[in-house]
Amino acid sequence: MVAKRIIPCLDVNEGRTVKGINFVSLRDVGDPVELGAHYAREGADELVYLDISATHEGRHTFTKLVERIADHINIPFTVGGGISTMEDAERLLNAGADKISVNSAAIANPQIIDTLANRYGCQFVVSAIDAKLTPDGRWLATTHGGRRLTDKELFAWAHEVQERGAGEILLTSMEHDGVRQGYPCELFAQLCSQLSIPVIASGGAGSIQDIADVLTKGKADAALAASIFHYGTYKISEVKKALAEQGINVRL
Amino acid sequence: MIAIIDYKMGNLRSVKNALSRLGAEYTVTDDAAAIVAADKVLLPGVGYAAQAMANLRERGLVDVIRGLRKPVLGICIGMQVLCRYSEEGDTPCLDVFDTDVRLFKASEDLKVPHMGWNSISNLDSKLFKGVDEGSYVYFVHSYRPGLCQDTIATSRHGDLFSAALKYENFYGTQFHPEKSGDVGEKILSNFLAL
Numbered sequence: 001m002v003a004k005r006i007i008p009c010l011d012v013n014e015g016r017t018v019k020g021i022n023f024v025s026l027r028d029v030g031d032p033v034e035l036g037a038h039y040a041r042e043g044a045d046e047l048v049y050l051d052i053s054a055t056h057e058g059r060h061t062f063t064k065l066v067e068r069i070a071d072h073i074n075i076p077f078t079v080g081g082g083i084s085t086m087e088d089a090e091r092l093l094n095a096g097a098d099k100i101s102v103n104s105a106a107i108a109n110p111q112i113i114d115t116l117a118n119r120y121g122c123q124f125v126v127s128a129i130d131a132k133l134t135p136d137g138r139w140l141a142t143t144h145g146g147r148r149l150t151d152k153e154l155f156a157w158a159h160e161v162q163e164r165g166a167g168e169i170l171l172t173s174m175e176h177d178g179v180r181q182g183y184p185c186e187l188f189a190q191l192c193s194q195l196s197i198p199v200i201a202s203g204g205a206g207s208i209q210d211i212a213d214v215l216t217k218g219k220a221d222a223a224l225a226a227s228i229f230h231y232g233t234y235k236i237s238e239v240k241k242a243l244a245e246q247g248i249n250v251r252l
Numbered sequence: 253m254i255a256i257i258d259y260k261m262g263n264l265r266s267v268k269n270a271l272s273r274l275g276a277e278y279t280v281t282d283d284a285a286a287i288v289a290a291d292k293v294l295l296p297g298v299g300y301a302a303q304a305m306a307n308l309r310e311r312g313l314v315d316v317i318r319g320l321r322k323p324v325l326g327i328c329i330g331m332q333v334l335c336r337y338s339e340e341g342d343t344p345c346l347d348v349f350d351t352d353v354r355l356f357k358a359s360e361d362l363k364v365p366h367m368g369w370n371s372i373s374n375l376d377s378k379l380f381k382g383v384d385e386g387s388y389v390y391f392v393h394s395y396r397p398g399l400c401q402d403t404i405a406t407s408r409h410g411d412l413f414s415a416a417l418k419y420e421n422f423y424g425t426q427f428h429p430e431k432s433g434d435v436g437e438k439i440l441s442n443f444l445a446l
Contacts, residue, residue, distance in 0.1 A: 001408065003369040003388060040433065045369055071269050076390060076431050096265045098431065121262075121298055123367060123392040167365065196358050198367060221368070251369045251388035 003251045004215045004243070005045035005222035006236055007200065008229045010035060012081075013052050015061035033068050039229065040075050042236040045251060047073065048101070048170075048224060051081035063095050070096020078126055084108075089116055093124065101126040101170055104143040107150050110164060117165025126200075127166035129157065131187075132174040139187065146174035155191065162197050169195065170224065172203040180206030180227065188218030200224050208234060208242045215248055254278040254444070255290030257317075259307040261297030261329055270430035274441050284316045292323045292444065295330035296430075301353065301395065302341020304333050318346055323446045324422045328393060331417065331424030340395045349417040349424060351400035356410060365394040366409040372427070377404040377418050379425075379442050387435045389415070389427040396426060 011018045016030045028034050036047045049069065051062040059082060066079055079092050080101030089100050089112075106113050106127060116125045130146050131139045131154045139154035152160075158169055171191065173184050183204040192199045198221035201214040205225040214220045228234050240250045254271060256264055258280045271278045271294075278294075279286060287293055295317065297304055308314050317324070317334075326334045333345045338353040345353070358364040369388040372380075396413040399406065405416035407426070417424045423443065429436035 001370065002363075002366065002391075003371075005368055070265055071272070074270065074273070074431065074437060075433050093263060094265075096263070096269070098266070123298070123365060167367065193360065196363055198363055221363070 001249050002221075003045070003249050004220075005200075006043070006211070006240060006243075006250065007046045007048055007222055007224040008039045008044050008236065009048040009050060009202070009224050009226045011050050011052050011226070012062060012065065014055070014058040015053075015065050018052070032065055033072050036069060036073050036077070039236060040073055043240050043252070044075065044236050045222070046075060047077040049077060049079045051079065053082070063091055066092055066095035066097055080126070080128060086112065086115060089120075093120060099124055099126050099167070101128040103128040103130065106161065107141060107143055107152060110160065113161055113164040113166050117167070122165045122167035122197075125166045126168045126170050127161040128170040128172070129154065129161075130172045130174050142174060146177070155194065158191055158195060162195055166197065168198045168200060168221075170200040170202055174203070177203030178227075179204060182206060182210040183214040183218055183220075183223075185213050185218035188214055188220050192219035192221070198222065208239050211239060212243055212246050212248060215243070216246075253290050254292045254294060255287045256280045256294045256296065257287060257313065257330075258282050259297070259304065259311055259313065261299045261304050261307060264296060266428075266430045267294060267296045267327070270437065270440055274437065274444060276444055282311045282313065284312060287313070287316055288320070290322070292446070293317075293320055293325070295324065295326040295334070297327070297329040297333075298392070299329055300341055301329060301332050301338035301345070302343040304329050305338075305343045305345060308333065308346075314346065318348065321421055323443065325443050326422070326424035327430070328426065328428060331426055332395065332397065334417070334422060334424050335397050338395060348419050348422045349397065349400065349402045350419070351398045351402065351414060351417070353395045353397050355395050359410075362410045365392060366396070367392045370407050370409065370415075370427075372405045372407050372415045374406045375404065377416070377423070378446065379416065379418070379423055379439055380405065381442050383435055383438055383442075389425075389429065389432040389435055389439075391415075391427045393426060
C-alpha cells in the first residue's frame with residue numbers, strides 16, 4: 001500500500017526561507033537547502049518550496065536555489081509560486097524540480113496543464129487550488145492568496161484539472177488556512193472519493209490529530225503543513241510515529 | 253566509469269546528482285563505444301515505453317544494450333524496456349527480463365498513477381544488501397512488470413508486481429532509487445559495488 005505522505009512547505013523569499021524558528025541543529029535556518037535536508041532527515045516524504053519573491057531578481061535566485069536543492073536533497077520536491085508560462089515550468093524542470101505546482105496560471109489558461117502533462121508526464125504537474133466558501137454555500141477556486149474569487153466551482157474545476165492531466169491536486173481551504181483548527185475533513189472526503197488522482201490537504205493543521213483526521217476521515221493522500229513544523233510545535237518524526245500508532249500507513 | 257545512457261527520455265539530473273553524492277564518476281552518452289567501454293551502465297528514464305524503444309532503436313542501441321556483460325541497472329522506464337513487452341504503446345521490448353509490463357487498473361481504492369512511497373518485500377539480491385524487508389522507496393508509474401522468475405523485490409498496489417528484477421548482469425528497479433532517500437542511496441551504492 002502507498003504510504004500517506006507528510007510534506008512540509010517552505011516559503012522562499014529572495015532565496016531565503018521566511019518563516020521559522022532556530023532549530024538548534026541547524027547553522028542557518030534561513031537556507032532552504034539546509035532546512036529541507038533537516039526535514040528530509042526527520043522523515044519528510046517530500047518537500048514543497050514556494051517562491052514568494054515579488055522581484056525578477058528573486059525569481060532568478062529561486063532557479064539557482066532549485067539547482068542546489070536538486071544537488072543535495074535525495075527525496076522528491078515540488079516547486080511553485082509565480083509559474084505562469086511554459087518557459088517558467090521548463091526552467092524549473094531543468095534546474096531539477098521533480099514537480100511543479102500551478103495555480104493562477106491554470107485558472108487563466110487551463111490548457112497549460114494539458115501541455116505540461118503531455119510533454120513531461122502527469123507526475124510533473126500538481127494543480128494547486130485555493131478554495132473559499134461563498135455565503136451561498138458554494139466552494140469556489142480563488143487566486144491571489146484567496147483575495148480574488150473566480151467563477152470556477154471547486155468540484156468541477158478539480159475534475160477538469162484531472163481530465164487535463166494533472167497528476168495531483170493540492171487543495172487549501174482559505175477558510176481554514178493559518179487558523180490551526182484542523183482541515184475541513186468532509187470537504188476532503190467528498191473530493192477524494194470523486195477523484196482518481198491523489199489529493200494533498202493543505203492549510204489548517206494545528207495538531208497531530210488534525211493531520212490524522214484529514215488522512216483518515218478526510219481520505220487525503222498526503223498532508224502539507226508549514227507552521228507546525230517551522231515553529232517546532234512538532235517534529236515530523238514525532239507526527240509520523242503518532243500516525244503509525246493510530247494504524248495509519250506511513251513511512252517510518 | 254559509469255555510463256548513463258541518454259536517449260532523451262526525461263531529465264537525467266536527479267540520477268547524475270545521486271551518483272555525484274556517492275562520489276561515482278559518470279559520463280552521459282548515447283555512444284555505443286562509450287557504453288561498451290564503461291564499467292557499469294545506467295538506463296534511466298521516465299515517459300512512454302513505445303517512445304523509449306523508438307529512441308533506443310534510432311540510436312542503434314538495442315543490440316548494444318542486450319549484448320552488455322557488465323552490470324546494467326534500468327530505472328523506471330529503463331527497467332520496463334528491459335522486459336519482454338509493454339502494453340504502453342503495444343511495443344516489444346528488449347526481452348531481457350522474463351515478464352510483460354501492463355497497466356494498473358484504477359478503481360476507487362486504487363489510484364493510478366501509483367505515486368509515492370511504497371514498501372518492498374521478498375528482497376533477494378546483493379542489490380538489497382543492508383536494506384530491510386518492508387523498506388519504503390519512491391514510485392511514479394502507471395504500468396508495472398508482473399511477477400516472474402527474475403523478480404528480486406515485490407511491491408503491492410492492488411496486485412503484487414515486480415519492484416525489482418535481475419537476470420544475469422541486468423538489474424532493474426521500477427522505483428526511483430535516486431529519489432528514495434537513504435534507502436535509495438544504499439541500493440545505488442550496492443549497484444556501484446557489484
